[in-house]
Amino acid sequence: MARQVDLVIVGAGPAGLMAAAWAAFYNLKTVVLDKRPSKIEKGHADGLQSRTLEILHSFGFGDQIYREANRLQEVCFWVLHLLRATPRLLITDDFQNPDNNGVIRRTDRIPDTILGISRFQQSVLHQGRIEDYFLEFIDRTSKNVHIQRSTEPFGMHIDETLVEAADDWPITVRTRSTQDGLTNGVPSNKDDLIQCKYLIGCDGAHSWVRGQMGLVMEGEQTESVWGVMDVIPVTNFPDIRMRCVIHSASSGSIMVIPRERGLVRLYIQLASIQPGAGHRYDRAKGSPEMIFEAAQRIMRPWEIRYDYCEWWTIYQIGQRLGNGYGAHDRIFLAGDAVHTHSPKAGQGMNVSIQDTYNLGWKIGSVLTGTARRSILSTYESERRPIAKQLIDFDRKFSRMFSGRPAKDIADEAGISMTEFKSTFEKGNIFTSGTSVEYAESQVVSSSSGKILRPGVRFPSFQVVCQCDATPVQLADALKSDGIWRLVVFCGDLTQDATNQRLKTLGKGLEDAISALNKPVVEPILVHASSRDNVELADVPAPFYYRSNSNERDYYRVFADDWSYHHGHGHAYGGYDVDRNQGLAVLVRPDQYIAWAGDIDDTGAMEEFLDGCLL
């Protein structure tokens, strides 16, 4: 007898757990299958980009992760100067002028996160800890999400006649234990049958789900082979707690990523290994000693050794993209199952989490009957171009990393360090994840705009809560809770024209049959008057009454004004909103802007919402 659930997620890594977090929020009956007996305890991904931290924060646990993570501030560039074939080895503590001896020296510093793009700076924390926070969130949010470890699917069938049926289970998955005759510690020789409405394959680069759909990865391996080590180093290298890019003359490159708990991750190019075009390097040939010797060679004359190594691996750079993202808008692929690339830009975990962050609220809305099923096709149309951009970026970025530095301007085969730095700086905007812009679709309107334009994520500026004078980041009012927000920048409430427009909007918000009055749409007001000159009673009631309660909701009316202890957020300036004109913005449950227009254009707002909501 098959179990019937809403959702099956294959893979309990970051992409799978983000999908499961949404499932928990929507209280979907969900099974997460993972073939490993427990979550990974060391190594693997560690980079958290600004946008990912914003997303985790919108679920309520970004703060704790940010506190625990190491927040990267600066990137230092080290390049070999006065090139010689073999730099003289100088391993002494009072080594003064490495550059005079033809060895690496610091040539530049730049901020690791571009200034002003997010309140969160790029940080690093072991993937296992991030999974811990997801698991805690899932556990305290829903009892309907079950993580089933030591279990893998081995058969999948989709009944194509049922894929458009709202209340059926078109997908059947057959699972088995990955432990000898044991499922969750209980002897089990029979396999298990699960029927589900939707299925997400987050099962990594060798995705079984992808294979079942006959989809393949397209792209190729490069010849560049790298080692990765997580160590607690003992060194006199001055920038061991900075993110560093070190280019030696011919020994290869290193990226230094300082981590939590005194750990440092080193990405070390193994220049001596040349697997040859089209060939794969045999990992088993490597050892931590071999990798670390390469690091010591590159970092000469600075001394480096370690007493503790937590994890190491060897990888060969490859950039590959799946030729499809799923089937029938019932089965979806996410994360490494559809895109792989080098780990050095710290993108893997981030883009994977953002895949299922995009998909999860859509499936949740459809399954809970608040959105049209047709929005599901926007998952692939929104996320595949991002993966494509990432792979193109990674190809360029990796080539610059793996190449040797140019000796001089005439050295065309070498990498110009000026160009490298410029690529790196531009890359920092891309890799922050804040520059993602989704194209027009059912869930992104075509109207244009400046900072607050459809398709981009709603950025955050500080405003002051009208009811209690607390300074808050406006994005904190846009939690990941399945709600669409109508954020209204009305301008100065003491002006008659403003008040008139706001009253028109207020009537629309109170209209019982309007799409604006659906429980999944919540209005938020940001006025540009002095907080002292405004009382809550001055604004339309829907901004402070919950439709389903007689209690007031005091946390949806804000002033762009001074706070007592944290200055002025200058939100209208930051959002580039005209105080006389005002602006209304519809924001999706994932904080991407769906629509922007005049505050009294309730007709256009309703039309847009009717197009995607039920």
Add this chain to the structure above:
Amino acid sequence: MARQVDLVIVGAGPAGLMAAAWAAFYNLKTVVLDKRPSKIEKGHADGLQSRTLEILHSFGFGDQIYREANRLQEVCFWVLHLLRATPRLLITDDFQNPDNNGVIRRTDRIPDTILGISRFQQSVLHQGRIEDYFLEFIDRTSKNVHIQRSTEPFGMHIDETLVEAADDWPITVRTRSTQDGLTNGVPSNKDDLIQCKYLIGCDGAHSWVRGQMGLVMEGEQTESVWGVMDVIPVTNFPDIRMRCVIHSASSGSIMVIPRERGLVRLYIQLASIQPGAGHRYDRAKGSPEMIFEAAQRIMRPWEIRYDYCEWWTIYQIGQRLGNGYGAHDRIFLAGDAVHTHSPKAGQGMNVSIQDTYNLGWKIGSVLTGTARRSILSTYESERRPIAKQLIDFDRKFSRMFSGRPAKDIADEAGISMTEFKSTFEKGNIFTSGTSVEYAESQVVSSSSGKILRPGVRFPSFQVVCQCDATPVQLADALKSDGIWRLVVFCGDLTQDATNQRLKTLGKGLEDAISALNKPVVEPILVHASSRDNVELADVPAPFYYRSNSNERDYYRVFADDWSYHHGHGHAYGGYDVDRNQGLAVLVRPDQYIAWAGDIDDTGAMEEFLDGCLL
């Protein structure tokens, strides 16, 4: 057979748990006795002052509490205007001009926490949650601290011949279960005998420990009776999420304290109750209905009601101080056991926590052999004057609260609202807890100074970590971990004179027999050069080598410089340190400054430390 432990703490409220937190940190064998079967789940204390939040943060859990608490921003003053015997009742939603009808109106707004005194603003969170954080800290820090509930002491003996013996147990306590024949769920008819080296009575206003020492509380009850309620209100009063002080003409006063989870605490004067001088009001006569009717009377014409009341009580204001703080520097009293006062200034939990915060590191240092036993007498000499100041403040503050507002300048019996506001503002400095200044003693030197002077707590400004460019609050380097810190403001490292003085200090720090080289003393450097112009190798090694490890400690050298994302902390300016002169400051394990002087005056530093350390 008696159990032998280092420390017995009687009472597991905030004062007892702070003592237990230190005990956990020092890994003292400790028993905490509490007569209740479990911790309190609602009501009681909720106010967290700036200094208390700083202290909780120094143990590592202040951030979470601050996030969960409601941070108060503004105090609104409401006073009845156009006095009439019975203000006309106007309970409508579009009530426009309350002041024209002889009813309360908002007359002023001030910040709740004085600007600039702390990075933490006064906040409110239920005492039970704060106890949860303490219990978690204790549990993860030591297995030697045992909280024994449903247990009370009923006999205590101190062997006076042993009070100066280092390795004996001069105190014997006899305990019994407070549940019928059960101790921790196990039948127990026999009582238990515990021998301990030190004992702290944190057993509240009716302290049994105090009684055993023959000490008494001195002071008196006033005639003012107040009710307290924690409710989720339904109201059109505009400032229900602000801290408010409401003075009616003759119906009494209210203080509004908005809390976490939508709760609001109301302190409501029960003006109709006059117990008569020297008499106690019989609490059993009160009811929530009676209290809330008084609130509704005072708040007219604004409507207020509630659907949910979490807790309520009635109290009569009294200010009382114990005539002694302990005996033989072996038994100590803390918190309500030695000082009681009105709850409205939100001081009770704070001063109680700060009592045992002061005492805990002293007992811990003495028991672990790093400090002289004689420092224990500074507990009473430091904390009793604070309690005295609090009681004097509370007497004045309460009188102003309980009195009726003056009708005009000629009305001398009434309270002038101008004077009230001024007292309130001055009070806010005192109640923040940041203005505490301990007098000269074995642990506070006599040397004078400006902002960084002996006796005051080390304030916090942002600096930038030399090793990784991270902006940090300097106070975060001064954790509550039993370590004394030598904070060295050396000035600009690129100046010769500065470098010379720093070298002299460096030699002192490396001197194996110097008090400065003890494991409980840790040097921290804050230089005034540009971070980019300094390498870690430019400063003396003790600032970045741990004496007991070959690993570098990268987080003790800071620059007073720009950060990338959080501006410039201007720490030298904030601390008022001359960049050419520099300043060295010895800071106690509780962040109070013990000594301040020239950075190369190692003789004076050593002399001071030798006076209190072993």
